[in-house]
Amino acid sequence: MTAALSFQNLTLGYDRTPAVRDLDCEIASGSLTAIVGPNGAGKSTLLKGVVGSLPPLQGRVSYGPVKPSEIAYLPQHADIDSGFPLTVVDMISMGLWREIGPFGSIGRAERRRVADAIAAVGMTGLEARPIGTLSGGQMQRMLFARLLLQEARVVLLDEPFAAVDSGTLADLLNIIRRWHEEKRTVLAVLHDHDTVRAHFPETMMLARDLVAYGQTAEVLTPENQFRARQMCEACAGPPHTCIRGAA
Amino acid sequence: MSTRRDFLKYSAATIGMTTVPFTAAMAAETMPVVATFSILGDMVARIGGDHVAVTTLIGPNGDTHVYQPTPADARSVSDAKLLVVNGLGFEGWLDRLIDASEFDGQRVVATDGIELLAFEEGGHDDHHGGHKEKAHGDEDHADHDHDHEEHAEHAEKHAEHDHDHEEHAEHDHDGEEHADAHGHDHHDHGEFDPHGWQSLKNAQVYARNIAAALAAADPAHAAAYEANLAAYLTELAAVDAEIRKILTALPEDRRTIITSHDAFQYFGRDYGLTFVAPQGLSTESEASAKDVAHLIERIRDEKVAAVFVENVADRRLLEQIARETGAGIGGTLYPGALSEADGPASTYIDMMRHNASTLAAALSS
Amino acid sequence: MIWDLLFEPFAAYGFMRRALVGCIAIAVGATPVGVFLMLRRMSLTGDAMAHAILPGAAIGYLIAGLSLTAMTIGGMIAGMAVALFSGFVSRATHLKEDASLASFYLISLAAGVLIVSVRGSNVDLMNVLFGTVLALDDAALILLCAISSMTVLILAAMFRPLVLECVDPQFLRSVSGFSALTHFTFLALAVMNLVGGFHALGTLMIVGIMILPAAASRFWARSVGGMIAVAVIVAIGASIAGLLLSYHYSLPTGPAIILSTGVVYLLSVIGGPVGGLSERNARTANTPT
Numbered sequence: 001m002t003a004a005l006s007f008q009n010l011t012l013g014y015d016r017t018p019a020v021r022d023l024d025c026e027i028a029s030g031s032l033t034a035i036v037g038p039n040g041a042g043k044s045t046l047l048k049g050v051v052g053s054l055p056p057l058q059g060r061v062s063y064g065p066v067k068p069s070e071i072a073y074l075p076q077h078a079d080i081d082s083g084f085p086l087t088v089v090d091m092i093s094m095g096l097w098r099e100i101g102p103f104g105s106i107g108r109a110e111r112r113r114v115a116d117a118i119a120a121v122g123m124t125g126l127e128a129r130p131i132g133t134l135s136g137g138q139m140q141r142m143l144f145a146r147l148l149l150q151e152a153r154v155v156l157l158d159e160p161f162a163a164v165d166s167g168t169l170a171d172l173l174n175i176i177r178r179w180h181e182e183k184r185t186v187l188a189v190l191h192d193h194d195t196v197r198a199h200f201p202e203t204m205m206l207a208r209d210l211v212a213y214g215q216t217a218e219v220l221t222p223e224n225q226f227r228a229r230q231m232c233e234a235c236a237g238p239p240h241t242c243i244r245g246a247a
Numbered sequence: 248m249s250t251r252r253d254f255l256k257y258s259a260a261t262i263g264m265t266t267v268p269f270t271a272a273m274a275a276e277t278m279p280v281v282a283t284f285s286i287l288g289d290m291v292a293r294i295g296g297d298h299v300a301v302t303t304l305i306g307p308n309g310d311t312h313v314y315q316p317t318p319a320d321a322r323s324v325s326d327a328k329l330l331v332v333n334g335l336g337f338e339g340w341l342d343r344l345i346d347a348s349e350f351d352g353q354r355v356v357a358t359d360g361i362e363l364l365a366f367e368e369g370g371h372d373d374h375h376g377g378h379k380e381k382a383h384g385d386e387d388h389a390d391h392d393h394d395h396e397e398h399a400e401h402a403e404k405h406a407e408h409d410h411d412h413e414e415h416a417e418h419d420h421d422g423e424e425h426a427d428a429h430g431h432d433h434h435d436h437g438e439f440d441p442h443g444w445q446s447l448k449n450a451q452v453y454a455r456n457i458a459a460a461l462a463a464a465d466p467a468h469a470a471a472y473e474a475n476l477a478a479y480l481t482e483l484a485a486v487d488a489e490i491r492k493i494l495t496a497l498p499e500d501r502r503t504i505i506t507s508h509d510a511f512q513y514f515g516r517d518y519g520l521t522f523v524a525p526q527g528l529s530t531e532s533e534a535s536a537k538d539v540a541h542l543i544e545r546i547r548d549e550k551v552a553a554v555f556v557e558n559v560a561d562r563r564l565l566e567q568i569a570r571e572t573g574a575g576i577g578g579t580l581y582p583g584a585l586s587e588a589d590g591p592a593s594t595y596i597d598m599m600r601h602n603a604s605t606l607a608a609a610l611s612s
Numbered sequence: 613m614i615w616d617l618l619f620e621p622f623a624a625y626g627f628m629r630r631a632l633v634g635c636i637a638i639a640v641g642a643t644p645v646g647v648f649l650m651l652r653r654m655s656l657t658g659d660a661m662a663h664a665i666l667p668g669a670a671i672g673y674l675i676a677g678l679s680l681t682a683m684t685i686g687g688m689i690a691g692m693a694v695a696l697f698s699g700f701v702s703r704a705t706h707l708k709e710d711a712s713l714a715s716f717y718l719i720s721l722a723a724g725v726l727i728v729s730v731r732g733s734n735v736d737l738m739n740v741l742f743g744t745v746l747a748l749d750d751a752a753l754i755l756l757c758a759i760s761s762m763t764v765l766i767l768a769a770m771f772r773p774l775v776l777e778c779v780d781p782q783f784l785r786s787v788s789g790f791s792a793l794t795h796f797t798f799l800a801l802a803v804m805n806l807v808g809g810f811h812a813l814g815t816l817m818i819v820g821i822m823i824l825p826a827a828a829s830r831f832w833a834r835s836v837g838g839m840i841a842v843a844v845i846v847a848i849g850a851s852i853a854g855l856l857l858s859y860h861y862s863l864p865t866g867p868a869i870i871l872s873t874g875v876v877y878l879l880s881v882i883g884g885p886v887g888g889l890s891e892r893n894a895r896t897a898n899t900p901t
Contacts, residue, residue, distance in 0.1 A: 073786050084779040085834050097787040102773045536858035536865050539746050563747035571626045
């Protein structure tokens with residue numbers, strides 16, 4: 001199986017303080033992977049490194065056959081100005097950017113796809129609502145619809161289920177499953193291990209360093225979780241006190 | 248040409264007075280005098296000659312209405328023995344500057360004793376009718392003072408002003424009280440047009456006031472000041488006659504002029520011209536559409552011959568009016584500041600000549 | 613009667629017609645830029661850039677006198693320099709953009725006042741600050757119209773990236789390289805309109821006609837397009853009202869225009885149907901709690 005992404009000696013961080021260190025692994029094309037780990041383990045940092053908004057301090061990310069424009073990214077706190085006078089349908093249509101660009105027009109086929117995406121996230125009927133009036137769950141549904149339209153080969157999700165109700169969670173998980181069936185590569189930072197066990201075949205556990213990566217059942221063991229917590233506690237102090245492989 | 252002859256006649260008494268006094272090597276012997284703006288500075292330099300060192304706060308082409316004093320100005324004022332001001336509210340910032348600089352010398356108000364004109368435009372015509380017959384030149388001055396007293400009876404404000412003037416004479420040697428007396432004077436700014444120097448007759452009063460103040464502050468050189476004054480007065484009278492000759496020759500229907508700065512009322516009174524300004528009396532106010540529309544009406548109704556652009560106000564507005572009415576743009580008049588030394592109006596007398604010939608050229612064409 | 617009140621001033625006087633054309637040009641060009649400035653929470657940035665233009669225009673004035681071209685070029689250069697430098701400082705250091713912009717604007721404002729005061733007479737500075745909407749000559753009108761036409765065309769072309777840059781800049785960066793281009797083109801448009809408008813209304817007033825109609829439009833429209841339409845109409849209406857007030861009541865023209873937009877803004881705050889005070893009160897009264 002080809003790798004959609006591979007990390008070679010990847011070190012990422014802010015102000016020269018590493019948040020992810022010496023990561024060396026490959027993400028298989030078409031895999032559905034959860035990224036777990038304690039707070040401050042570098043999970044969000046890793047996604048930023050993949051989309052290129054954070055240049056590596058060391059090492060590199062290789063994309064294989066995937067072009068950077070084919071990576072879609074949903075940040076944890078989307079930097080969205082919800083006061084902006086934009087409707088749900090306009091916002092979702094922006095997912096077509098890669099096809100229509102800044103000037104292209106939205107034809108009948110595109111409108112059809114937008115309507116389908118809206119239906120897929122269960123927002124039919126809310127198209128004309130200003131984005132500022134949406135609840136947290138509705139906002140997340142809208143952003144998933146936009147991701148759907150992006151038709152990306154790699155989808156990166158950072159805590160996509162934070163602050164959503166159970167109905168929304170089920171709908172969004174359905175979409176993720178659909179992406180997986182369409183052989184898209186999905187990487188999602190998650191906290192809830194039950195959700196991970198139920199829906200994500202593979203898991204990467206991070207605690208600045210890679211703790212474990214593989215089949216979910218083999219990664220989410222109490223031993224690994226204990227190790228990860230310990231490593232992160234060791235890392236909580238100044239960087240030089242953190243000894244590699246503290247366990 | 249009588250001007251030239253008079254000038255030559257008195258040149259013996261005025262040797263050196265045209266050189267600017269900063270160049271005088273014996274700085275210790277010269278009296279430091281501060282004049283608020285360039286025209287007064289020029290007059291003080293003429294009358295003071297070598298015996299004074301003049302500092303002018305607002306130099307060539309500066310606008311006194313919107314001037315902001317600098318610390319260097321405050322220092323000049325505090326070093327000065329004599330401060331020459333125009334008065335009539337022209338230097339609105341003056342009291343602040345004097346307070347700031349702790350000036351303890353004497354202050355002379357150059358407009359003391361001139362025939363005042365109120366601000367309104369309506370007064371023009373009445374005034375110049377009466378004044379035109381008056382003789383001019385030196386002999387007129389005895390009359391002039393008399394006339395002034397008569398005039399004083401007409402307006403209460405004016406009478407007060409005159410009273411101050413007398414106090415001024417009494418307290419000439421007492422700087423503090425003198426300053427106090429004049430402190431009150433400044434409350435009535437806005438009543439009278441302060442641009443008194445635009446009349447050569449007023450300029451003679453200015454010159455006398457300045458000479459008297461110089462002599463009082465520096466009695467040792469009183470004789471020199473007196474001689475310089477006499478020469479200057481003769482020259483002023485000659486220039487007055489010269490300008491009158493040029494301007495009285497103009498036809499009756501070509502005597503209305505538009506300028507961007509309402510500073511020429513005294514000039515208009517002396518020579519029978521009417522000046523209209525789009526921006527009101529001060530460059531501080533922004534013109535309204537109504538003002539501009541009225542002015543355009545007036546230009547059309549009165550067949551104004553020329554619109555004049557001055558050295559201190561916004562020429563774009565005048566160009567717009569000229570475009571709209573078809574009146575020509577007449578050239579540059581100097582209302583309240585001299586030009587740079589290489590310009591056409593580097594001294595007060597040159598300025599008056601320049602204004603007159605510029606007006607004559609535009610109005611007679 | 614109505615004719616005398618509303619139309620006669622424009623029919624009788626060329627300067628009124630010129631002022632009107634100039635104001636309409638400014639309304640069409642500057643107001644949409646103002647809408648985006650407001651939506652990007654950059655209203656004060658517009659103010660800062662307007663002041664930053666002063667030293668550039670002052671230098672242009674010193675080189676070539678009261679020349680439209682020199683002052684325009686000088687103002688453009690200074691405005692862009694301040695916008696770019698403050699953007700650079702906020703990206704390269706931890707200072708936020710508003711703080712670095714404020715710093716640059718204070719520096720350049722002081723520099724402008726200094727240059728004009730030292731080299732020119734102060735009255736020129738007054739004229740530059742206040743502008744002369746009643747004295748627009750052909751060159752100034754052509755400049756204003758050219759700027760507003762360019763602005764409308766460029767805004768139409770970059771409407772989508774601009775909206776996205778406002779609402780979700782992270783997403784725009786992830787899908788296209790247009791982010792930086794959009795940002796700087798927009799800044800250039802803002803500076804261009806400020807420079808054009810400052811010939812007519814001066815540096816202080818141009819920001820008013822940029823921002824106030826935009827702010828008022830928020831209370832009337834729910835979409836960006838609707839807001840731009842409302843803002844342009846408000847700006848044109850207030851310009852006409854301001855000119856007529858100035859004509860009939862002898863008020864200075866620039867302030868009369870800006871105060872007219874200000875009145876529209878206040879009325880919108882109170883009575884606007886989209887989130888205005890009265891509408892909010894009505895809604896809270898009707899909503900069972």
